[in-house]
Amino acid sequence: MIEKDIKRLEEIASLLEKGVNLDESLKLYEEGCKLAKACLKELEKAKGKIIMVKKEFNEKDEQNG
Amino acid sequence: MKVFSVSQINKIIKDLIDNEVILEDISVTGELSSFSVTRNIAYFTLKENDNLLSCVLFGAKQEFNIGDLVQCRGNIKYYPKGGKLSFQALTIEPCGQGELYKKFLELKTMLEQEGLFSEDNKIPLPRFINSIGVVTSKTGAVLQDIKNVTRRRNPNLDIYVYDAQVQGKHAVEQVIEGITYFDNMTDVDVIIVARGGGSLEDLMPFNDEKLARIAYICNKPLISAVGHETDFSILDFVCDLRAPTPSAAAELVTFDNREMIRYIKEVYSNINYQVEQNLINRKNQLDLITNSIEQYINATINDETIHVVDLINNIERKVENQATGTIYRVNMLLNTLDKLNPLKILKSGYAFITNNDQMISYENTNIGDSIDIVTSELKLTAEVKYKERK
Incomplete structure (x- = not known):
């Protein structure tokens, strides 16, 4: 999911590189911003998940040890 | 006289x-x-x-x-x-006896130089001995001494006896046979060669070179218990352990229960320690792996985050650039338009004249019409008094 979003972001960047008209570029910009926000949110969530899993693992470890 | x-x-x-x-x-x-x-x-x-x-x-x-x-x-x-x-x-x-002693010393020096007495080649006794092979005379008091001591200290010890003459001309040959016999016998843990005290002549078989070499190549721990504490024979030097007397040899090959219990405790605590160490090591390994996985995932997330931020920054910059360019173009157009603004012309003293909101012309204007005149400062209404085509 996130991979797909990043791919699209890269595509948008390369489209803008080639040059499109202002209307088009504004549309692409809006789309890009939305995608970037979603990506960053996903990445933050991944970080949070790691911390959570780690905490859970350590708790189990303490119980066992 | x-x-x-x-x-x-x-x-x-x-x-x-x-x-x-x-x-x-x-x-x-x-x-x-x-x-x-x-x-x-x-x-x-x-x-x-x-x-x-x-x-x-x-x-x-x-x-x-x-x-x-x-x-x-x-x-x-x-x-x-x-x-x-x-x-x-x-x-x-x-x-006489001095000659024997001289020969003894010569042989001792020779074998010592060859390394037959080296401590490095001595085989240690097993901690717990289950069976012994005794090379001695079956009729001697020595065997009884050994049996008495072992029975008292460890009644479970198996004793095999190889009946050998321990003095006289057949002694060397028979003691060698006894050692070889027990060396090849799987059941025997330790070999004891024993005899009581005697004169140097009596103990001469135990100073024999061939016997010394057989004792040296013997693969099992060999205890020499020949003579009294003060008597030394070549076998004493070449054997793995010298016992001062046959009874002492019997003490050396037996263990008491307290020693066994101490040993078991030692082994037990050793096992505990090893298992604990293993667990600690495994946990450390696991921690290392978990940490490295975590680091790897974090690094990947960080990389992706930087990539996404870079992309969006790039996109933003490009859109901003394009917007700036467009604004510039519009401003340029505004400038051009501004230059063409008719009001600016009026400022140079010109007037804008209309008739009924129509731009004035020869055809639509007649004498007597009211026309509107606009200058930069004024708005007038005037009457046409004269008309001529230019």
Whole structure:
């Protein structure tokens, strides 16, 4: 999911590189911003998940040890 | 009667002895009953039953013990100054028992130099011995001593006996057979070669070179328990462990229960420690792996985050650039339009004239029409009084 979003972001960047008209570029910009926000949110969530899993693992470890 | 002074008679005795051919270059054998060395001069007495011969030797190189049988070569001398007759020995050598001892020392030196006595080659005794092979005479008291001690300390110990003569001409051969027999027997943990005390001659089989070499190549721990504590044989040096007496050998191969319990406790705590260590090691390994996975994931997330931020920054910059460009273009157009603004022309003194909101022309204007005039400052209404085509 996130991979797909990043791919699209890269595509948008390369489209803008080639040059499109202002209307088009504004549309692409809006789309890009939305995608970037979603990506960053996903990445933050991944970080949070790691911390959570780690905490859970350590708790189990303490119980066992 | 002949009358002499002391010096005269001493001189006559000296001359008689000095000239007596039979007393020149003689060899005398006897047991040492005294022996002392002062400033390289040995003073000693040879004894045979209740006969004594006092001797002197210049340049003494060797020490001897009282009781040693020795053979001396030299001459009988009379010393007038001390009034003493003495055997002036030129050489002194051990003989009889001394010869045996000399051979013993020679063999000992040779085998020692070959490394047969090296501590590195000694096989340690197993901690717990279940069975022993004893090479000794079945009829001797030694075997009984060994059985008594082992029965008291460890009744479970298996004792195998190889009946061998321990003195006499067949002793060497039979002791060798016994050692080889037990060395090849799987059930035997330790081999003991035992015999009671005896003279050097009695113990000679245990000083045999062939026996020493067999004992050296023996693969099982070999205990030598030959003679008393003070007797040493070649076998004592070459064996893996020397026991001062056969009973001591029996002590060495038995263990008591307390020792066994101590050992089990030791092994138990060792196992505990090992298991604990294993667990700790495994946990550390796991932690390492978990940490590295975590680091890897975090690094990946960070990379992706940077990538996304870069992309969006890039996109933003491009859109901003494009917007800026467009604004510039629009401003340029505005400038151009501004230059074409008709009101600006009015400022230079021109007027804008309309008739009924139509741009004034020859056709739509007649004399008497009201027309609107706009200057930069004024708005007028005027009447047409004259018309002419230009």
